[in-house]
Amino acid sequence: MMKEKTTDKAFRELMKEKAAVIDEMLAGYIFHPACDEQELIAEAMRYSLLAGGKRLRPILMQETYRMFGGSGTQFIEPFMAAMEMIHTYSLVHDDLPAMDNDEYRRGRRTTWAVYGDDMGILTGDALLNAAYETALSVLEVCETPEQYRRVSRALGVLAANAGVRGMIGGQVADMAAEKQKEPLTGQQINYIYWNKTGALIEASMIIGAVLAGATLSHQEDISLCAMDIGMAFQIQDDILDIVGDSAELGKSVGSDAANGKQTYVTAHGLEQAGAEVERLSNEAIGILQKLPGDHGFLETLVRYLIHRRS
């Protein structure tokens, strides 16, 4: 028991180190203002993108890439940066007064709270566009038809999962669900979680696999594994909104209950929610264990996420 906690702590430190490396990498992808007019938007993008955060999606992408034998940074790094830009833009827009109206996230004031509503909208737009500008830059280093094919497929996965059939679709459904008085059906909850949270996690892992040259069959395994991880992650988020510590989370707890938000936890209770996180995580680990390559890190990461406190 004591040993597990020590391992947990060591892994948490390792995740923090990885996040710090990614932060540094991300800073290099923010554009440099070429004139006075560009300084405000560059600053707001930097403020939004470098607000801390677990960097879970780029870490999952990088580790899946490595597991399938990918090496070097020139193909994977711009996609890691692009993924985090898309995740960040979605938070910047979610926080807007016309959306969730949140003034704090990750222990700091949200983008619109610092720069104003209008800049909140434009900064989100700028991050989404910059994500594509960044990911598209990988086409410039392609030389062989196979490289072009892999990068093209990775770009396609990014756009599909970020859009109306993915994350945005989940945001729209989530918004509609908040206005719905009747209890959400299990199907509705699945749709929202799979898309709003699952889609970017799935895209992260598939892009890692695709760029490393994984077979189609292995890409399908990774897709199932990622959907389990995404669903478990979101249910754990709901649990932490009830039992978590505000200081550790860097945001207020109890906001779902205060907003009357329906979640997996309000539908099934804390105990069943915890059991579901456990079940999904074990299923994800089972898939990883059947795949070739060294899946040790990803396995530990999934176990770590079950017990995460922030």
Add this chain to the structure above:
Amino acid sequence: MMKEKTTDKAFRELMKEKAAVIDEMLAGYIFHPACDEQELIAEAMRYSLLAGGKRLRPILMQETYRMFGGSGTQFIEPFMAAMEMIHTYSLVHDDLPAMDNDEYRRGRRTTWAVYGDDMGILTGDALLNAAYETALSVLEVCETPEQYRRVSRALGVLAANAGVRGMIGGQVADMAAEKQKEPLTGQQINYIYWNKTGALIEASMIIGAVLAGATLSHQEDISLCAMDIGMAFQIQDDILDIVGDSAELGKSVGSDAANGKQTYVTAHGLEQAGAEVERLSNEAIGILQKLPGDHGFLETLVRYLIHRRS
């Protein structure tokens, strides 16, 4: 004189026909909802994208492509659709209450006025993302390295000109300028017009040129030509906001003056503004006339834009 007016009218009809063909094409690029949850966002995207409009950017892209010998639709059409999606998302977000707070555009209620603030934000996001999803689909039809290179470059131009060094940069500067009490400098006006309006017009024409295989030197000519057209177009917009007819424009006139907005016209007066539109247009035509291929249509289009009333 009478003849010129007949020609003008015939050309206006031709432009309307081209816009109608593009409307039909655009409708085919809106995703089909696969479940109930996707219906609202699909409807809001359709409402926003198929709101009429001149379709100037896709027309410029297609005609530049043709001028440089491009044929067929599989490479150019998704880029035409993507460009109009980006233009449309920028209008949807510009109209939001936290931005320009406009309830009417092109004679109909704006997206947020119909679907709510939150959906206005998400619909703009969805259109921007769909633009990349659509343009990226062209990579799937590439077979030769040269096709990959051209499409990669076209995608890069699209992302660069839509972003912080292009359109979004112009929107941010425009927003800052509205809060500025001192008169704008000529440099500020140029920055805003070149970026907010010029960048997408430039991207449209360069993408047409790149996909048709134009030389780098011809791409540079097209860039200069497009910047002239973009600047002339925006100054003419300012002129029409003063002397235009609300019914023909499909939006209220006098809004710049009512908002105390500084424009090229407030800085230089109507007469000089009109002369500048004429000068820029002639410069653009001069560039076109030195280029190979049949530039008849583009030339007439530039002349038509000088005298446009909507």
